[in-house]
Every structure is written in C-alpha cells, then in structure tokens.
Amino acid sequence: MRKITGIALCLLLVLGIWGSIEAQKVKTVDGVKIIENGKKPKPPKGVPTKFSLKVEATIGYDDDPDKSLAEVGFFVVADNGRIYTTDVKDRKVKVFDVDGNYVGQIGREGQGPGELGIPSVIQLTPDNELMIEDATNQRVSFFTLDGEFVKEMSLAKSGALGLTTLMLDKKGNFAGRQIGLEEQQMYMELKKFDQELNPLFSIAKTEFAIPNPAAGTKMDIMEFIQVYMFDSAGNLMYGVNKDYEIQKYDAEGKLFLSIQKDYKPVKVTKEDIAEFEERMAAFSGMAQGVNLMDLFNFPDIFPPYQGFFLDSRDNIYVRTWEKGEGEDEYWTDVFDKDGIFFARFVHKSELRIVDGDRAFGIEENEDGFRLIKRYSVTWSK
Numbered sequence: 001m002r003k004i005t006g007i008a009l010c011l012l013l014v015l016g017i018w019g020s021i022e023a024q025k026v027k028t029v030d031g032v033k034i035i036e037n038g039k040k041p042k043p044p045k046g047v048p049t050k051f052s053l054k055v056e057a058t059i060g061y062d063d064d065p066d067k068s069l070a071e072v073g074f075f076v077v078a079d080n081g082r083i084y085t086t087d088v089k090d091r092k093v094k095v096f097d098v099d100g101n102y103v104g105q106i107g108r109e110g111q112g113p114g115e116l117g118i119p120s121v122i123q124l125t126p127d128n129e130l131m132i133e134d135a136t137n138q139r140v141s142f143f144t145l146d147g148e149f150v151k152e153m154s155l156a157k158s159g160a161l162g163l164t165t166l167m168l169d170k171k172g173n174f175a176g177r178q179i180g181l182e183e184q185q186m187y188m189e190l191k192k193f194d195q196e197l198n199p200l201f202s203i204a205k206t207e208f209a210i211p212n213p214a215a216g217t218k219m220d221i222m223e224f225i226q227v228y229m230f231d232s233a234g235n236l237m238y239g240v241n242k243d244y245e246i247q248k249y250d251a252e253g254k255l256f257l258s259i260q261k262d263y264k265p266v267k268v269t270k271e272d273i274a275e276f277e278e279r280m281a282a283f284s285g286m287a288q289g290v291n292l293m294d295l296f297n298f299p300d301i302f303p304p305y306q307g308f309f310l311d312s313r314d315n316i317y318v319r320t321w322e323k324g325e326g327e328d329e330y331w332t333d334v335f336d337k338d339g340i341f342f343a344r345f346v347h348k349s350e351l352r353i354v355d356g357d358r359a360f361g362i363e364e365n366e367d368g369f370r371l372i373k374r375y376s377v378t379w380s381k
Contacts, residue, residue: 024340032255035339039262043342048379051334051345053359059083059100059372061365067102069094072362072370074121076130077353078145083360083372084130086119093119093132095147098374106130106147111137114149123168133166140166153197163197169230173200177226186210186219190228192236192253201253203228203238211295221276221296227307231314231337241303246316246339259316259339266302266321273298306330311354313337319350328364349373 025036043049060069075085081098084106093106093116107116117136125131129150130143142150155163166176174193179186189205206226211219225241231248239246248257276298302321309317314337322331324346332351334343349361359375 032258034258035260037259037261037335037339037341039264041261041341044340046381047342048381049343050380051343052378052380053347053349053375054378055373056376057098057100057374059096059374060085060094061100061369061371062102069369069371072372073119074123075352075360075372076122076124077360078124079128080145082145084122085372086122086132088118088120091116091118093122096372100374104147106132106143107141107149113152114141114143116141121165123166125168126170126172131166131168133164135164138162155197167229169234170232171195171234175228175230175236181210182207184210188226190226190238203236203249203253204240206240213294218295218297220299222299222303225303225307229310231310237308237310237316239305239308244304246308246318257339259335261333261341263304263320264322266323268298268300268302309352312356317351317354349375
C-alpha cells in the first residue's frame with residue numbers, strides 16, 4: 001500500500017480523507033482506515049510512554065527435569081493464578097502456580113482420548129477450559145483447569161495437509177493456518193472457522209517453494225512469520241513478514257483498519273544464523289531425523305518484526321528485530337487499539353501477556369534455558 005504511483009496518489013487524494021495526529025498520518029481508502037506511523041512517531045500528548053518491568057518470579061527452572069521447561073511453546077495464565085504451558089521438546093503440558101512452583105501436568109503421551117503427541121498451542125476457551133493443539137495427532141483436545149479430559153476435535157476434516165496454530169475468539173470461533181500443496185508449491189492460508197471448524201472465510205494466502213534437500217531447494221525461514229489473533233471485540237488481527245503492517249478484519253472478514261510504521265531494516269548476521277541453527281538442531285530429532293537446516297535458508301534482512309500480541313486493553317505490542325545494547329535485548333513498539341503509536345521500550349523479555357500491572361514473558365537465563373518470567377508493570381510519563 002505504500003508503493004503508490006503518481007496517478008494512484010492523485011486518486012487517493014480525491015477518494016481519501018487525510019488527517020494529522022502528531023507524527024501520524026491518517027487516511028481512509030475504499031473504506032479502510034490507514035494509520036501511517038513514521039519511523040520516529042510522536043505519541044499523543046498526556047499519554048504514559050515509559051514502560052518498565054520488574055521480575056517477580058521465574059517459572060520453569062528446577063533441578064528435577066520433570067519440573068523444568070525444556071522448550072517453552074505457548075502458555076496461558078488462568079483466573080486461578082496457574083500457568084499452563086506447552087513444553088514442545090519434552091512433549092508435555094506443564095502446570096505451575098503463580099510463584100513458579102511445579103503443580104503437575106495435563107494429559108499423557110499417546111494417541112488415545114485425553115492423550116497428547118506433541119502439544120503446541122494452548123488457549124483458554126470462553127468456557128474457561130484448556131484447548132491444546134496436538135501436532136502429531138492432528139486434533140485439539142479440551143481439558144478442565146484441573147486436568148480432566150472433556151472432548152477432542154479432529155483437524156483432519158480441514159483438508160489440505162493440515163491446520164495449525166489455532167486461535168480462539170470469545171464466541172469459540174477459530175482462526176488458523178491451513179497448509180497445502182498446489183501446482184508444485186506449498187501454501188499457507190489463514191482462515192476463520194466456526195465452532196465446529198467449518199470454514200467461514202479466507203484472509204490471506206501465501207505461496208512458497210517446496211523445500212527439497214536432494215535438489216538443494218530451500219525455503220526462507222522467515223516466511224513462516226505470520227501473526228494473527230483476535231481482539232476483545234472479535235476482530236481478527238493479522239500481520240505478515242513483508243511489511244510493517246498489521247491489518248484488522250471484522251467478524252465478517254472485512255478489512256477496516258491498516259496499521260503501518262516506517263522502520264529501520266536490520267541485517268541478518270552470521271551470529272544470528274548460528275543462533276538459529278543451534279536452536280533448530282534441538283528440534284531435528286522431533287522431525288523424524290530430518291536436519292531442519294537442510295530445509296531453510298536465511299534472508300539478508302530481517303522482517304519488520306518478530307511478532308505482536310494484544311494486552312487486556314487491546315493495545316498492540318510489536319517486538320521488532322532492532323537490537324538494544326544489552327544481550328538478547330530487542331525494541332518493542334506499542335500502539336493503541338486504533339493503531340496510534342504511543343510508546344517504545346527495549347527489554348530481553350519476549351512478552352506474551354500484559355494485564356494491568358502484571359506481565360508474563362520468556363527470557364533466556366545464563367544456562368541457555370528459555371524460562372517464563374512474571375513481572376510487575378509500571379507505566380509513567
């Protein structure tokens with residue numbers, strides 16, 4: 001949307017409605033409100049812009065391996081204060097209390113009802129149950145917060161090669177990526193589904209070459225960076241790795257907001273690649289002996305951002321690839337629910353949850369373990 005010819009620009013000036021909010025530009029084109037945040041946008045006056053975190057607890061580190069986290073996947077924090085997290089390397093769902101004490105695990109390894117293969121995504125349902133996505137068994141299983149098995153739903157009915165990374169809205173509808181083959185290419189298509197996993201509409205489809213180690217064909221590893229989630233109103237937020245843009249679709253699949261920002265491109269270094277290779281090597285055993293690095297290559301430039309999430313007020317936290325001065329530090333941009341930039345901070349944490357004055361994220365400790373941290377949050381002007 002940014003690369004506009006002179007003729008198209010003239011049309012936009014006629015059809016669009018332009019406004020100025022500090023360093024942001026706002027326009028409406030074909031019913032879509034576009035927020036253009038500059039490279040260094042000024043936040044609105046009077047809004048708290050300084051964000052700080054203080055570690056209160058570490059979750060997932062213990063001398064007993066069964067009570068530790070080998071590789072954190074997704075995690076949720078329930079109203080009972082417990083933290084439920086998938087350990088994709090240990091193939092378990094582990095439960096901790098809010099202070100980091102190990103409580104137990106959900107399910108057991110296997111293929112039967114209530115059993116799990118490789119649990120990946122975990123979500124809280126509108127009924128306050130746990131929905132656990134099982135990559136190897138191609139299904140989602142539902143449990144109570146106490147670990148009692150409730151039901152399961154097959155993902156095989158979706159067709160194609162598979163349906164992955166399911167997200168839930170407050171009505172129990174799903175969003176997920178459908179992976180398939182088409183004319184000697186692979187594709188990922190983001191779709192919204194109803195409560196029975198019947199497709200409602202498609203948002204975006206991305207095609208890429210099929211990796212083939214024998215032929216030397218590899219896939220850009222960054223092409224998998226597609227982020228999506230529902231906000232509190234049931235709108236679907238979507239971002240892809242090509243542009244610094246987050247799109248917002250209503251419950252019927254209509255695009256109505258585009259949040260954009262100029263950014264500083266970050267080069268991929270040899271050190272970055274070595275770090276990725278080290279982490280990917282740990283998962284090669286889970287891929288039936290395949291060396292995952294034989295399937296992927298790296299671009300020269302990182303995508304605009306690593307990912308984003310929404311806090312309890314629908315503010316948008318976008319973790320970029322721009323590094324801070326400290327080890328493992330990255331800059332995060334913060335936008336309000338309407339897409340107006342208002343804060344920027346640097347931290348080691350890969351934040352996942354911000355709810356009022358508390359937050360949860362993932363940090364790597366001195367021994368190289370990625371652990372969940374609980375923080376207190378302070379906003380100031």
